[in-house]
Amino acid sequence: xKTGLIMEGGAxxxxxxCGVIDVFLEQGIAFDGAAGISAGASLGCNFKSRQIGRPxxxxxxxxxxxxxxGIRSLLKTGxxxxxxxxxxxxxxxxxxxxxxxxxxxxxxxxxxxxxVETGKAVFHKCSDGGKVDIEWxxxxxxxxxxxxxxxxxKYTLLDGGIACPVPFRFMEKKGYDRNIIILTQxxxxxxxxxLPVMRALLRGYPAVAGAMAxxxxxxxxxxxxxxxxxxxGRAFVLRPxxxxxxxxxxxxxKELERVYQTGRETAGEAADRIRRFLLADTAGERVM
Numbered sequence: 001x002k003t004g005l006i007m008e009g010g011a012x013x014x015x016x017x018c019g020v021i022d023v024f025l026e027q028g029i030a031f032d033g034a035a036g037i038s039a040g041a042s043l044g045c046n047f048k049s050r051q052i053g054r055p056x057x058x059x060x061x062x063x064x065x066x067x068x069x070g071i072r073s074l075l076k077t078g079x080x081x082x083x084x085x086x087x088x089x090x091x092x093x094x095x096x097x098x099x100x101x102x103x104x105x106x107x108x109x110x111x112x113x114x115x116v117e118t119g120k121a122v123f124h125k126c127s128d129g130g131k132v133d134i135e136w137x138x139x140x141x142x143x144x145x146x147x148x149x150x151x152x153x154k155y156t157l158l159d160g161g162i163a164c165p166v167p168f169r170f171m172e173k174k175g176y177d178r179n180i181i182i183l184t185q186x187x188x189x190x191x192x193x194x195l196p197v198m199r200a201l202l203r204g205y206p207a208v209a210g211a212m213a214x215x216x217x218x219x220x221x222x223x224x225x226x227x228x229x230x231x232x233g234r235a236f237v238l239r240p241x242x243x244x245x246x247x248x249x250x251x252x253x254k255e256l257e258r259v260y261q262t263g264r265e266t267a268g269e270a271a272d273r274i275r276r277f278l279l280a281d282t283a284g285e286r287v288m
Contacts, residue, residue, distance in 0.1 A: 003278050004176030005031040005047065006168050009038025009141070009161045010184035011248035015256050016240055017182050018055045019263020021047040027271055029278070033108035033176055035123070035167045037160040040182070041111040041140045048109045049102040049129065056260045058095040060253040069249050080146035080249070087138050099129030110174075112160035112167050113139040116149050119207030121164035122157070144208060145201055162211045165219045168226060168235065178278060181226060183239040190223060191216040236277045238266055 036044035043055045062068045067085035074080045091097035109126045126133040139150035139157035202209040229235040
C-alpha cells in the first residue's frame with residue numbers, strides 16, 4: 001500500500017490547501033508521494049520542504065506588491081504574476097524556500113502541466129527544489145492568456161489544470177492506492193463551459209483551445225469519479241464546506257487568512273479519520 005496526497009489548483013483558493021497541509025505537518029500526517037496541479041503544486045511543494053506557514057505568510061505580505069501580481073506586470077512582462085519576483089526574489093531572498101529540506105524528504109513529489117503542442121498533461125518528478133523544479137512549478141501555474149508559455153527541454157507548457165484538474169488517476173497509475181485528495185471547491189460543484197471568446201483568443205495554440213473547450217467535461221467527470229471513490233472508501237476527500245468566495249487574484253490579507261483558516265479547521269476536524277484511513281488494511285474499508 002502506498003499513500004498519496006493529491007492537490008487541486010485554484011489560484012488563491014489554494015490558501016485552503018495551505019491550511020490543510022500545515023495541519024498535516026503539525027500533526028505528523030505523512031505520505032509516500034504527492035502530486036499537485038497549478039496552485040496545488042506551487043503552494044503544495046511547501047509540504048515536502050516542511051515549511052509550516054510559509055505560503056500564507058508570503059502571500060499575505062506581498063499580495064499587494066505590484067511586482068507580485070497585477071496589470072502592470074501583465075503589460076510589462078506578459079505574466080500576471082511577476083516571474084522574477086514570485087519565482088526568484090521571494091523564494092531565493094525574501095522568504096527562502098528550503099530546497100535542502102525538500103531534497104532530503106523521501107516523499108516523491110510530482111507536478112503536472114499542459115503541453116501546448118498536444119493539449120495533454122505531462123508530469124515531472126521534482127527532485128531537489130532547484131531551478132528545473134521551480135520552472136515546472138511555474139509552468140503548472142501559468143494560466144492561459146495572462147501568462148507566457150514556459151519552455152522546459154522538449155516541452156512548451158501552460159497551466160496543468162487545463163488538461164488535468166486533479167491528478168488522482170496519475171497517482172493511482174503510479175501505485176498510490178490510498179489517497180487523500182484536497183479540492184478547493186465545495187461538494188457538488190461542477191464547472192461550466194468556457195466562453196467561446198477565450199477559445200478564440202487561444203487560436204494560436206489550437207491544442208490548448210481544444211483542451212479548454214473540453215475542460216468542463218473533463219473536470220466534471222473527474223468530480224464524479226472522485227465522489228465515487230469517496231463512497232467506496234478508496235479515497236478520502238477534503239473540500240471546503242461551502243464556496244470560498246475568494247477571487248483568483250485576491251490581495252486582501254484578511255480574505256487570504258480566512259480561507260487559510262477554513263483549510264485548517266477542515267483538516268483539524270478530519271485528522272483522526274484521515275489517520276485511520278491511511279492505516280486501514282483494505283482499500284475498500286470505509287472510514288467514518
